[in-house]
Amino acid sequence: MIAPPLFAAGNVPKVVLAPMAGVTNAPFRRLCRRYGGGLYVSEMISARAVVEGNEKTMKLTQFADDESPRSLQLAAVDPAVVGEAIGKLIDTERIDHFDLNLGCPVRKVTRNGGGSALPYKRKLLERVLNAAVKAAGGVPVTVKFRVGIDDDHHTYLDTGRIAADAGIAALALHGRTAAQLYSGSADWSTVAALRETVPAELPVYGNGDIWEASDALAMVDQTGCDGVVIGRGCLGRPWLFAHLDAAFTGEPLPTIPRTSEVALLMAEHAKELVAWFGEFKGVREFRKHTAWYLKGYPVGGEIRGKLGQIESLDHLDDLLAQLPDVRLPDENRRVARGHTRGPQVVALPQGWLDDPDDDLVANPEGDSAVSGG
Template sequence: MSAPTVASTRPKPLRIGPYASDTPVVLAPMAGITNAGFRRLCREQGAGFYVCEMITSRGLVENNPLTFRMIAMDPDEQPRSMQIYGVDPATVGAAVRIVAERDLADHVDLNFGCPVPKVTRRGGGAALPYKRRLFEAIVRAAVDNAGRIPVTVKMRIGINDEHHTYLDAGRLAADAGVAAVALHARTAAQRYSGTADWSAIARLRESLPAELPVLGNGDIFCAADAIAMVAATGCDGVVVGRGCLGRPWLFGDLEAAFAGRPLPAPPTLGQVAATMRRHAVLLQEHMGVDKGIRDMRKHIAWYLKGFPVGSELRRRLGLVSSLDELDELLAQLDPHQEFPADADGPRGRQGSPGRVVLPEHWLDDPEDPSVPLGAELEHSGG
């Protein structure tokens, strides 16, 4: 199969504070996915910003051991990007101050996009920008306590089609001094279903100062999608989430596409198998031998999407319990099998749209700055 070429507009480097990347791409933080092992695997493929799993501000402030394991960074990770979730300005400010004082990261992203019920029912994630004064207080607390560290925000269009918040939130974040704004072009009610509305990214780009980077997120599953998003919206870079599940080489494709070079040839099944093994080794180095190989299981189906490898071999790979067993099973794959033409596209959770779970009376007053009772999550994740 010949390597395709993707037309590129050669956008300017993406700059977040003092850090710049010629490839304007950010790996979206994904719970249970973007640990140090996976980030290294992706960084080995191409340039960009690679963000760790979301952690809670409360976990940092209370020195939760799980939180500090989740923010483990490779020695050569640069810049070190961390995403923080919080609903209380005081707690978020204290958490960011800890990051700055202990030199735990070089860049902090604030999560205002998570749509899962355990987050939104506390007023967090994608629910929070509806409360404009509370949102503003949280962002300002983070920026004021970050010192030299640039702070960015990631958000959604709004709670649902009746409650769009992204334009107000973008302006408030810009006024508070953030270094970039990222928009997942879906509402919380959509979750990961349907189609992202890229026109919202264009409207956000038009509404904010030209010098403030605006990043687009949603439905980027191949390099052509990223180029199309930039062309359609004028955004300054893209955020890639589900598109890289089982496809870490996507970052190499993106680097080539944004540089105007031909894309690398799609990997054969043998090359995919080698990437799977590398992923397993990195997970073991990061998480321990047993836990690392168990964590690898959830990635198997994503890697093999579209390849006709047989249900029994898929099943056995999905239950793999050691690196030796993984080697034995990978050896049974046909290494010359070409990458399936229809293997790209949506991966990971999609689900269905649904009602967003919110705190009682949440929609009554968008100007209410009060922190919901029991809003802060007790532990990291989500």
Template structure:
């Protein structure tokens, strides 16, 4: 068992001119990692907080919803933006736009999304199979970002399935193209979010590359991050589902990487305060109390997981339309109820079953075909 002090020797994560400490990255999650949620998490501890996935075509075409999604708080540094693209030319145009209009300080390229609407277009976790197309996209992004010194990273999965693994070859290609770091989710696209993440694959990639490697998958608690780093030699961690309804996880991670044993175990009353803050930030960002409260509803179950809250009260909280209504309902919670420690280390968010990966016709036939699939570029953002 690794002690917190064992991981404290990690240096800051170097991404170009940016030094990230602790070496922790909030993974982009559709409908979750907006300005409000990132602010809430940043209030807990340091790290790199990535916005929702932005499609290159939607950005270049200045889709109104997409332009709203690339907004950052004034004190958010470095500003981290994840791009999804399948066409090297469109990707380059999007990166140039980010650079010329100073939209972000760091760009991450998405090659890990397993969602069918993405993979059936040849994008996300399907794309590294077409190794020449993958390399062209990464090189185009790095070249477009280079004049402004904006670092580019890639995030990917192990491969399409166990018979079509690509992560080592793709990692080496990304490194050759000039990326600042590579993040690996230790699952295949076919696994989706099922089973357990393969940390051995992260260790293998770390041994193969010279650039920093970040590990992603099954980090439910801060001590999981320490164990991952000890097991894999990774230079940092990427956290996704583990922070849903638990933004204080970033305070735990900051403590863990500083070698401190303290961990947050908020009472239900303290969780209620965080919930109110989250809803308030959403209202402020969306400039609409109703829209902010509606967006907050999906977070209620995550926040209350394991706490003694009746089904009727849970249902009412998940249907709020105003902050006043939220305040009234939060006041009915048992504020001194202790944190349900029996849930520590348990999965959160999506835990679906393995499934078929939808791919373009003939996608697996040739690894060296670098043609862009017809209609591959998505017109909207968010995954």
């Protein structure tokens, strides 16, 4: 029997790994996939860099041979460019799902009218989404966005309506504004409001501050959303996907791994990164993950410091052999990881807030250098 298309009734994944620049590359996605059934999205990729064939960006668009579905997030400011990038990626990389980044709060993206700045320009947004859906043919296109630019400029309900009209296949909302960055807590009531606003058959995903499987159930329960997108809770914790599967099917949760098991995962992750990127880059990419894997475990500062400076896979193995075998204390299960910064003043193109109906692209060249963060 042929499965319905992704996000159509009967094929709406409950759990989505959030796109995370510098993190959700092919090796990390493979590790997560082993633990549960979900959708695992690539890191953000600049549509313009795809069109230009930028070498570093093209590496990020690659998938392991056995990865299915192939889910890729694009950042774009220009309708023509997003259409061209999608056409090219369907031909060369056989992509099964495109997500458009309408929520990135970082300066180098928003100051060119991209990420969370774009939804403020309703007509331009409509053109970008229409171009993407048209170029994608039958391949589903989803959007991921924030509540708005700041508390005086909420855009999420308009974005939901525009996306529904454009034929977008699903919506994912992070319940913070760009000005909040990662400060405060995600306002899940915005997810509930979005769910009520858009047609019932359009899946809505809730995102923000899901650290444990019980949070995912609470998000669905409190908002009526169709599924969850999880970012920071997965950093150093690919095993969380097994917990999420168990929680959504009413099974008992697996036990949280001890450091002896975490060490095996770390070694494997690092090896996969080296196989994918080569030893020099792979080892450097892995350094930041070492802190996330060991967050909350009582292993001592000295070994953490050394792991953050590993020079080779052998060096990593030596240090992992020195880790004490300890369990995660219950009180540390929710220790935050990843970004916690904010609030900020959002960088916008000159005069951006003057007219939400102006549909000119602010800086057509501006999204070239944003792939992978």
